[in-house]
Amino acid sequence: MPTTIAGIKEKLDAQVGQKVLVTAQAGRKKVTQRQGILSETYPAIFIVKLNKREGSFDRVSYSYADLLTNNISLTFEEAE
Structure with a gap:
């Protein structure tokens, strides 16, 4: 993932419409997918x-800062 918010937004703009797995920190040692x-x-x-x-x-919304600070991570499914 890029290291700036603008870079993250640019990368996500190119991925709109793709399947994604969101892994989010839900608290102390808890993770939701x-x-x-x-x-x-x-x-x-x-x-x-x-x-x-x-x-x-x-639907859910996240900020680009969540990705930057590693509160969430995204895994895109490869197009076949």
């Missing part, structure tokens, strides 16, 4: 549209 599609990027945040599960959110 969510799968979805990178749907939109904005100047300060990006939106991941999640796969449907009962009782879950439709």
Whole structure:
């Protein structure tokens, strides 16, 4: 991942529409993983549209600073 917020946004702009696995720190020694599609990027945040599960959110948003500080990590699925 790039080391600046502008670099991170630029890289994510090129990945819009790709399947992604989001691994987020959920607290002390807790990690959550969510799968979805990178749907939109904005100047300060990006939106991941999640796969449907009962009782879950439709989409989540994260800031580019979350990636920069390693609070979350993204793993993109390779296009076949």
